[in-house]
Amino acid sequence: MNISLHRFQRRDTSVLFGPWRRQVAPSLPAATRLLAALSPARGYTCDFLTPRTGEDLAAQTEALRSTPRRRLRTELDTFERVNPGTRLPAWTAELATGSAPLLGRLADTAHAYFDAGLRPYWHTVQDAVRRDVMLRARQLAHGGWAAVLDTLHASARWEYPVLSLDFPVEQELRLAGRGLLLQPSFFCRYGPTALFDPSLEPVLVHPVEHRPGWERPRPGAPALRSLTALLGRARALLLEAAADGTFTTTELARQTGLTPSNASRHLTALREAALVSSRRHRNTTLHTVTALGVSLLDGCRPSLPA
Secondary structure, three states: OHHHHHHHHOOOOHHHHHHHHHHHHHHOOOOHHHHHHHOOOOOOOOHHHOOOOOOOHHHHHHHHHOOOHHHHHHHHHHHHHHOOOOOOOOOHHHHOOOOHHHHHHHHHHHHHHHHHHHHHHHHHHHHHHHHHHHHHHHHHHHHHHHHHHHOOOOOOEEEOOEEEOOOOOOOOOOOOOOOOEEEEEOOOOOOOEEOOOOOOOOEEEEEOOOOOOOOOOOOOHHHHHHHHHHHOHHHHHHHHHHOOOOEEHHHHHHHHOOOHHHHHHHHHHHHHOOOEEEEEEOOEEEEEEOHHHHHHHHHHOOOOOO
16 A cells, blocks of 8 residues: 555656546545655655555554554654655654554544545456466466566566665665565556565565556446445445456455455355355355345446436
């Protein structure tokens, strides 16, 4: 999410991200400026804005709400030290004390930013990430880790046991046996990047390939808003996603940004309401929208003008 906020604030990627920027700008909440203050277009971004706890948006924002005071102070100090030309606003002094109301506002703003700026494009984002994961899996199968690491970016150079990359700042990360998580990112543009704090889980974020016309949002936003009011956000997303075919629980979880356990729980509720039917196939469960579910989806969609 933070990298998309970087892209929104920068104007040097107008060809690829300009249409998206123009489309989402009118609907972004005014409080987005709070996130932007801690995640500027260039330079260091406070790592606590990208918590690693959980996979879905709810878990991520909950982790943000519970950021320890010590970490807040450390990263805000780091921000001022490594971004000498960028001043933190006055309210961050209160944030550094561990202010629960401010953390809650940041978490709520992150959720609202996702809904307005990313949710309409989330299927496109997820599809691009899945394609990259499959590409890396094929590379690993045929050429080992050298084939994966050498092709992460044009600047990548793998010489066992060191991976070298062109970074805007001098940075060295020693894994010390911890492993490295490769994280494909739709909004990462110029090259791989990593968290600043070497004590955090080692993560290397790298760009993915974009298909032409990706900035066209998925249709049906009014329907999704109506469904959300009726069923709640998670169940509305699952019902809308399942309408495209027959999917496993894991596939629907990936499409909607939920964890598999949360997706399973909400799919059970949809099944009990006769909106979704489920059947076992080998070691997976396949889900399909029922006729009642289709009727509900159609009823929530606005009528075309005569």
